[in-house]
Amino acid sequence: MGMTYTLVLLRHGESEWNAKNLFTGWVDVPLSEKGRGEATRGGELLKEAGVNPDVVHTSLLRRAIMTANLALDSADRHWIPVKRSWRLNERHYGDLQGKDKKQVRDQYGDDQFMLWRRSYDVPPPEIELGSEFSQDADVRYAGEPIPRAEALAQVLVRALPYWESEIVPDLKAGKTVLVAAHGNSLRAIVKHLDGIDDATIAGLNIPTGIPLVYELDEDFTPVTPGGTYLDPAAAADAIAAVANQGK
Numbered sequence: 001m002g003m004t005y006t007l008v009l010l011r012h013g014e015s016e017w018n019a020k021n022l023f024t025g026w027v028d029v030p031l032s033e034k035g036r037g038e039a040t041r042g043g044e045l046l047k048e049a050g051v052n053p054d055v056v057h058t059s060l061l062r063r064a065i066m067t068a069n070l071a072l073d074s075a076d077r078h079w080i081p082v083k084r085s086w087r088l089n090e091r092h093y094g095d096l097q098g099k100d101k102k103q104v105r106d107q108y109g110d111d112q113f114m115l116w117r118r119s120y121d122v123p124p125p126e127i128e129l130g131s132e133f134s135q136d137a138d139v140r141y142a143g144e145p146i147p148r149a150e151a152l153a154q155v156l157v158r159a160l161p162y163w164e165s166e167i168v169p170d171l172k173a174g175k176t177v178l179v180a181a182h183g184n185s186l187r188a189i190v191k192h193l194d195g196i197d198d199a200t201i202a203g204l205n206i207p208t209g210i211p212l213v214y215e216l217d218e219d220f221t222p223v224t225p226g227g228t229y230l231d232p233a234a235a236a237d238a239i240a241a242v243a244n245q246g247k
């Protein structure tokens with residue numbers, strides 16, 4: 001086999017709102033103590049596997065930024081260059097941001113809850129500008145076309161230009177690229193890489209803090225479809241936990 005590219009996707013460790021079962025989206029909540037431990041462990045897994053990132057891309061949210069910092073510190077790769085973009089942010093959860101997942105499920109029913117959480121193209125209701133959990137006045141997004149709610153389809157539309165213009169060139173330069181981001185922004189990248197159809201992507205969940213390594217061929221097709229989790233047993237348990245949230 002010829003040259004392959006190495007991409008590592010890392011969902012942030014558990015956040016305080018993951019622990020409380022609240023819809024988070026663009027709300028900038030910190031990692032929980034457990035989440036910080038997961039991030040550190042993620043870096044150890046990278047080191048043990050001999051996967052050494054040369055550059056890291058993160059969102060503008062502290063749970064992804066802190067996860068990258070902690071993982072790279074424990075991997076002894078804390079010194080590598082970093083690039084950040086709102087285009088890697090979590091899916092904007094609209095008016096659901098700050099709401100309890102179980103309460104929303106009880107109020108709207110299982111079907112609507114799952115459409116909002118996992119359908120490809122049904123966005124949640126839009127957030128009201130100026131409301132408590134809106135980001136419209138946040139200086140980090142000044143001048144950017146930021147959303148008021150997103151379905152996964154819209155995440156792909158805003159994440160793919162960043163993938164093409166910033167991440168692909170790093171991979172083509174032979175760098176091992178770490179992307180530290182979020183459950184739904186990483187689902188968008190995985191959908192693109194693995195060519196997952198709009199219906200099937202609903203069933204795909206990404207666990208917190210476990211590096212997912214993709215070897216990509218010259219055409220950026222995954223050598224192993226779905227990539228490889230560095231701790232497959234822990235990943236399987238954590239995937240089931242994400243799928244069952246709100247129950």
Ligand SMILES: O=C(O)[C@@H](CO)OP(=O)(O)O
Pocket residue numbers: 018022023024025026090093117183184242245
């Ligand atoms: O609340 C969120 O922003 C996301 C990720 O934590 O949740 P879900 O898995 O329900 O899409």
